[in-house]
Amino acid sequence: ASGGKDVLISSCRPSVNLLIQKHCPEALPYLAEVPSPMEAHAKLLKREHPGCSVVFFSPCIAKKQEADSSFGMVDACLTFLELQSMLREKGIEIPLMGEKKEEGSRTRLFPQEGGILDSMEKREKGYDYLSVSGVEDCLAVLEEIKKGNVHHAFLEMSSCHLSCLNGPAHVRGKKSPLLAEVALSRFAGKGDFPVPGLEEGRMEKEFAPLPQSKKEFGEKEIEAVLRKIGKNSAKDELNCSSCGYPSCHEKAKAVLEGKANLEMCLPFLMEKATSFGSDIVEYSPNGILVLNEDGTIQLSNPAMAAILGVPAPSALLGRSVQEFLDPELFFLSLSGENTRLKKMSLPNGKIVEATIHYDEKFHIILGSLRDVTDHELRKARHLKDAEETARVTSEVIDRNMEAVQKIAQLLGESAAETKLALTRLSQTIQDRKGGGSK
Ligand code: SF4
Structure with a gap:
């Protein structure tokens, strides 16, 4: 060998x-x-x-x-x-x-x-x-x-x-x-695969020296690349080799030589993703809650603090969800019953639309609560107004119908009386005519 x-x-x-x-x-x-x-x-x-x-x-x-x-x-x-x-x-x-x-x-x-x-x-x-x-x-x-x-x-x-x-x-x-x-x-087994044609002679390959890249880069150029991947000081240079280069410096040189992709730095990408994710959580108009499987709050955002009436998300951390919300829907998600856009009334009078999902991979329960209190109150007011309008309209119609019936009745009575008077008058005239001719 x-x-x-x-x-x-x-x-x-x-x-x-x-x-x-x-x-x-x-x-x-x-x-x-x-x-x-x-x-x-x-x-x-x-x-x-x-x-x-x-x-x-x-x-x-x-x-x-x-x-x-x-x-x-x-x-x-x-x-x-x-x-x-x-x-x-x-x-x-x-x-x-x-x-x-x-x-x-x-x-x-x-x-x-x-x-x-x-x-x-x-x-x-x-x-x-x-x-x-x-x-x-x-x-x-x-x-x-x-x-x-x-x-x-x-x-x-x-x-x-x-x-x-x-x-x-x-x-x-x-x-x-x-x-x-x-x-x-x-x-893997213990023996070798049969390889047809292997007996036709030994395969050889020669390896010759190859020139190294002659380009030299100044510290400033290297630092500029390092800054682009979040290495602003020596402590940011983790030299973890996950990009395939032994150090962040070598990686930066490879980028300058056009051999490496600038963004292929795992710690940098992870930090970027985390900060992108945390911006979404921070600025989301929906209240966001992350619970562990015991129902303890691991993460929340300002919108959730406002919904639950606490001064800041930090006031929720480490507390049990049942101190603030009915925990049933959260725990149901553990058995696969996820919730989508379900209305919930909170003890503080707010109404929210809840979407709750259990993430098996990370063993966390994710809750997104949308404050729909104003919308629901407006809807209830409109409903009440509509009912009131319907009631008033119905009363007016009833009163009008009564009046119509009375008029009709009066008209009916007077028509009968008129008819009777006219019949009598006609009879009298006829009688008089008959008496005069005799
Ligand atoms: S992956 Fe990033 S932190 Fe790790 S050595 Fe490469 S450039 Fe440095």
Whole structure:
């Protein structure tokens, strides 16, 4: 496995190869002169299926550079994040595979730290087999190699802490890299996959030194970049490496060189999201409450303080929700009965429209209360006015009907009397006419 070398460094991780080629060419003689698993697999696929296109999916951004310089072996390389957004955009869902363990699947261990070592068939006597991860540790080991302090060693190096399982373009979901490692170990078998065509000769790859970027940037330029990602003083520079650079300074230089995305700084993005979120809470016209599962208030906003008649949101913190509100709807949400726009009357006379939701992931109950007191009072007033108007109108109609009936009655009576008088008058005239002619 050592290839007869005193020290051998695995060359399957392109970011480590580039690190050595650019920053530590003295260690190049120790880099294994073999292609990476991606390149070797692509070569076999092209040989077995002439004319096919090979697309590689990876949690590693450096694989893109390796694919670009693979002389057409790998036609395209997408990160897991890119694949995920492509699938989402097209509305494609891939069903989850069960944990199907195959005996010949030892190389599934590759993405975890030490996975290359764990998949090796033979280990040479007298050699140490070690894995190193994280750029800083890799650089420290390379420094020791340069000084001649490392001998008889096979080194598996990965520039990402915990290796590819913790790659920058991984779709992490809820699993931590350590849990992913446990799952992967269970998923991998003990033997090797059968690889057709492998017998057709050894694959080799040469690694040559690469020039480092010659550009030098002044402190002012670097500070200007750092300020844009919220690093206004040395204490803001967390140097956490989650951007893939060993320090905030290195990251700023990479931004100036056009190699890194300015905003890819996890602590900065989190702070931004938190402050954006807290602005929404602070200025929301709706009262917002966040409770833990016991009903203790964890967070609220000025609108909620106004609804509940307390001087400030801080007066609600740590208090039980039932001191201020009927807790029933909040606790019902724990069993999945979320509430949407339900009217509630508060002990202080206010009327609110409540939307309550339980967040299982964070174990919190979120309540949004809209003060609709004025609206409801106006509505009640309009209803009362309408009822009063209807009552008065009904009375007027009743009175008018009475008058009409009386008039009709009077008219009826007088018509009958008139008819009677006229009949009598006519009779009298007839009688007189009859008497005169005799
Ligand atoms: S992620 Fe941000 S804080 Fe961490 S090293 Fe990179 S620039 Fe600095």
